[in-house]
Amino acid sequence: MATLGDLERAVMNVLWESDAELSANALRDRLVELPADDSGPGGSDRREIATTTMLTVLSRLESKGFVTRSRDRRPHLYRAVTSRADHTAELMHEVLGASPDREAALARFVGSVSPTEAETLRKLLASRG
Amino acid sequence: MATLGDLERAVMNVLWESDAELSANALRDRLVELPADDSGPGGSDRREIATTTMLTVLSRLESKGFVTRSRDRRPHLYRAVTSRADHTAELMHEVLGASPDREAALARFVGSVSPTEAETLRKLLASRG
DNA sequence: CTCGTTCTTCTACAGAGCGTAGAACAAACC
DNA sequence: GGTTTGTTCTACGCTCTGTAGAAGAACGAG
Known part of the structure; x- marks a missing residue:
């Protein structure tokens, strides 16, 4: 992008x-x-x-x-053209996609979000099927 | 950065x-x-x-x-100095931090990861306290 | 200790991207 | 039709990055 x-x-x-x-x-x-x-x-x-x-x-x-x-x-x-949220999400994917060790990067990422946001993420993932 | x-x-x-x-x-x-x-x-x-x-x-x-x-x-x-995973995670935070609507951006992000990675994220978040 | 070799620093330049905006051109309004 | 308003064209300077030569520093051989 x-x-x-x-x-x-x-x-x-x-x-x-x-x-x-x-x-x-x-x-x-x-x-x-x-x-x-x-x-x-x-x-x-x-x-x-x-x-x-x-x-x-x-x-x-x-x-x-x-x-x-x-x-x-x-x-x-x-x-x-896009919302800022979409743009941000796209950028996150871009950053992540450049890395072969996606899993490790994701681990570091979720390991460093605030507890509140961790909870948000849990809910989002739960409602995802 | x-x-x-x-x-x-x-x-x-x-x-x-x-x-x-x-x-x-x-x-x-x-x-x-x-x-x-x-x-x-x-x-x-x-x-x-x-x-x-x-x-x-x-x-x-x-x-x-x-x-x-x-x-x-x-x-x-x-x-x-840092591992690539750390670097990537930092970049993700940076991208996200620029956005006031963090929640919405996170929602778009988790909404567009593969099912496999969604599962990975669930596990990571579960083992986080 | 001196000489040649190896390695590093200094300096420099070209191309791209971006902020900046004037000059020139087009449209709209009265 | 002429003034005002808006757009396009052109262009310049700055910074960043890739690129590397020239000059200086260190090191091993003898």
């Missing part, structure tokens, strides 16, 4: 969280008023982003298959 | 599979006689790699914390 850059990921997060079709400018607006994942001391809000930058990023995301675009209306509208 | 390039990953795979300390040249030798993950039609074996290339890659892997190096003997010897 194609990987995502920082801005690309931020854009996808906005699309994933507001499960809707959005224009480039709407996306930009929601993006700038976001924590921006900086966590550094001092200002942490994202710099203003040019409209063309948004459009470039969205075009690339379209090429990569992460978004679809409605071209029939004038501000083109963008929508995430 | 730092990411790995193709060659870096190939080197790590050799180190992981032969759980031992190896010199740059020994690594190179094992590398060239490997399938090289190409799967394309025609020749798929890896091109010869210069010794200095190996050393550069290994230095970078050391900086990234993936290998340690014994500097006391003359051909320096390199060893993987």
Whole structure:
């Protein structure tokens, strides 16, 4: 699967969280008023982003298959192709698939999840047939 | 966590599979006689790699914390810091951690593993307390 | 101790990916 | 039709990675 850059990921997060079709400018607006994942001391809000930058990023995301675009209306509208949960699950499979010792990796993985999540996993597996 | 390039990953795979300390040249030798993950039609074996290339890659892997190096003997010897299983499990956590909807992602994940692996997971979770 | 060999470090470059955005072009609105 | 709004084309700089030569350091032979 194609990987995502920082801005690309931020854009996808906005699309994933507001499960809707959005224009480039709407996306930009929601993006700038976001924590921006900086966590550094001092200002942490994202710099203003040019409209063309948004459009470039969205075009690339379209090429990569992460978004679809409605071209029939004038501000083109963008929508995430998959849910973030699906995307995450796919990534987990990808990471795991690269490893010949899948079992051992799975063992380490379940050995290091929180008890709460272990319980969640048990339930999920129980209801699976 | 730092990411790995193709060659870096190939080197790590050799180190992981032969759980031992190896010199740059020994690594190179094992590398060239490997399938090289190409799967394309025609020749798929890896091109010869210069010794200095190996050393550069290994230095970078050391900086990234993936290998340690014994500097006391003359051909320096390199060893993987973590097992591949640990590395894979860490990556899975990283992928998952990026997602606020962890539960949903886990659900998709366990929903798409093979029945055999589902069984494996059940056992692992059962023996976990 | 000196010389050649072996090994390592330093430096460098090219290609790809990504953030960035201006310039130019197209559409829509008044 | 001209202004405003939106899109595409083109492009540049930065970082990462694969690549490796040139230069320096250590080591064994004699």
